[in-house]
Amino acid sequence: MVEHSAHPLVDIVIPVHSTSRPLARAVASAWLAARGAAPGQCRVTVVAHHLTGDQVREMLPPEHRAAVHVLECEDRGTTAAVPRNEALRRTTARYVSFLDSDDTLDPGAVTRWIGIAEHRGSDLVMPFQHHENDRVDITPITRPFRSARLDPVRDRLAYRSTAFGLVRVSAVRAFGIEFDESVVTGEDQSFVMRLYSVAGRIDYAVGGPGLQMGADATDRVSREARTVREVLAAPLKLGKQTWFTDESQSFRTACILKYIRVNFFPAVEEMARSGSWDSTCAQDAAAAFSQLLEVAGRGKEQLSRADCRAARLLARGAEQNELLGALEARRRFATPAALLTEDPRWVLARQAPLRIAAASAAQMVRYRLALAARRTRL
Structure with missing residues (x-):
C-alpha cells in the first residue's frame, strides 16, 4: 500500500479516542470503500483524540501505517466534535467523509459518492x-422515489441527523459550520441542520454500497444514561441560534x-423507567418541551393525539405509571391516537404523523x- 496523498479529492476522517476501538477494521473498510477511485483521490485520515499518533499507529496493521494520515488534536472535550472540527480546519481535500471508528464503509461506497457529487455538484451526499x-x-x-435534489422540509431530512456520507468542504467553510464542542451528546445536530439549510444541493445515494453502523462499541457517548435536559441540550x-430562528417556519417546525x-x-x-423520576424531573422535562415548542412554529398542531396527551400529563405532574402508560400509547403507531392530530385540519400536514407513517x-x-x-452482491 502506497503513502497517503497530500492533496486528495476526499478525506475519509476517522476520529478515535480509545485503544479499545476497532480502528483497524474501520480503516480497512475505508480503503475498500475507495476501491475503483483514481490513485491519490482518497486519503484516510485518523484523528487522535486523547491518544498520541504513535498509539494510533500501533492500533493498525503494519501495511496500513504509512498509508494512513494521522493527526493529533487537543485533548479537550469528550465527544467527536473536537477531532472532527480539527479535521475540517486542516483538510486539503474537496470533500470529507466522516466515519466513526466502530462503523464500517461498504466496498466502493466512497467511490460511488464521489461519482454522484462530481456529476451533480452535490454539497452533501447522504x-x-x-x-x-x-x-x-x-x-x-x-x-416517494426521491433521491436527487432533496429538500430539507419536503423530504424530512431532520430525521437523519448524522454527518455521514460526503460533505463538500467549501460549503462548510463558507458558512463557518462546526460541530458543537459544548454538548456531551448530539454534537452533530447544529452542524447537520445548518448544512441542510445552506446546501446548494443534497442528494441521497439510495441503496448500497453505504455505511454499516456497528453494534459492538461499549463506550459510545450517546449510549450513556442522561437526563432529559442533557439529551436535549443540543x-x-x-x-437559540440566530440562523435557526431566522429560518422559515416550515424548517423550524420540521x-x-x-x-x-x-x-x-x-x-x-x-x-421515568430509571427509578429516579420525581416531580423535579417532570418539571424540568415539561419546561424543556415548552422551550422546544417556542421555536417550532405550528409544531404542536402536528403532534399526534397520543403525544399531546402525554405532554399534558407531564405538565400537570401526573403519577409515574399514568405517564408511562401514555408514553407507551404514543408508540402504538398504527392506532388512531398515534396517527391523528387533535385538530382535524392538521391531519394531512406534511410533518403530521399520518403522512410521516405513509x-x-x-x-x-x-x-x-x-x-x-x-446481500446479493456480497
Whole structure:
C-alpha cells in the first residue's frame, strides 16, 4: 500500500479516542470503500483524540501505517466534535467523509459518492445506512422515489441527523459550520441542520454500497444514561441560534418535531423507567418541551393525539405509571391516537404523523429492497 496523498479529492476522517476501538477494521473498510477511485483521490485520515499518533499507529496493521494520515488534536472535550472540527480546519481535500471508528464503509461506497457529487455538484451526499444488528434505518423519510435534489422540509431530512456520507468542504467553510464542542451528546445536530439549510444541493445515494453502523462499541457517548435536559441540550441550544430562528417556519417546525418525537419523548420514558423520576424531573422535562415548542412554529398542531396527551400529563405532574402508560400509547403507531392530530385540519400536514407513517412505510420497502440487493452482491 502506497503513502497517503497530500492533496486528495476526499478525506475519509476517522476520529478515535480509545485503544479499545476497532480502528483497524474501520480503516480497512475505508480503503475498500475507495476501491475503483483514481490513485491519490482518497486519503484516510485518523484523528487522535486523547491518544498520541504513535498509539494510533500501533492500533493498525503494519501495511496500513504509512498509508494512513494521522493527526493529533487537543485533548479537550469528550465527544467527536473536537477531532472532527480539527479535521475540517486542516483538510486539503474537496470533500470529507466522516466515519466513526466502530462503523464500517461498504466496498466502493466512497467511490460511488464521489461519482454522484462530481456529476451533480452535490454539497452533501447522504448515504444508505444499515446496521450490524436487526435495527432498521428508514431515514431520510423522503418523498416517494426521491433521491436527487432533496429538500430539507419536503423530504424530512431532520430525521437523519448524522454527518455521514460526503460533505463538500467549501460549503462548510463558507458558512463557518462546526460541530458543537459544548454538548456531551448530539454534537452533530447544529452542524447537520445548518448544512441542510445552506446546501446548494443534497442528494441521497439510495441503496448500497453505504455505511454499516456497528453494534459492538461499549463506550459510545450517546449510549450513556442522561437526563432529559442533557439529551436535549443540543436542540435546545440550536433553538437559540440566530440562523435557526431566522429560518422559515416550515424548517423550524420540521426540525423541532423530529426532536420531540425521536429525542424528547424517548428520553422522558427512559428517565421515568430509571427509578429516579420525581416531580423535579417532570418539571424540568415539561419546561424543556415548552422551550422546544417556542421555536417550532405550528409544531404542536402536528403532534399526534397520543403525544399531546402525554405532554399534558407531564405538565400537570401526573403519577409515574399514568405517564408511562401514555408514553407507551404514543408508540402504538398504527392506532388512531398515534396517527391523528387533535385538530382535524392538521391531519394531512406534511410533518403530521399520518403522512410521516405513509412515507415511512414506503421507505421501509425501499430499505428492504436495498438491503436484499446488498446481500446479493456480497
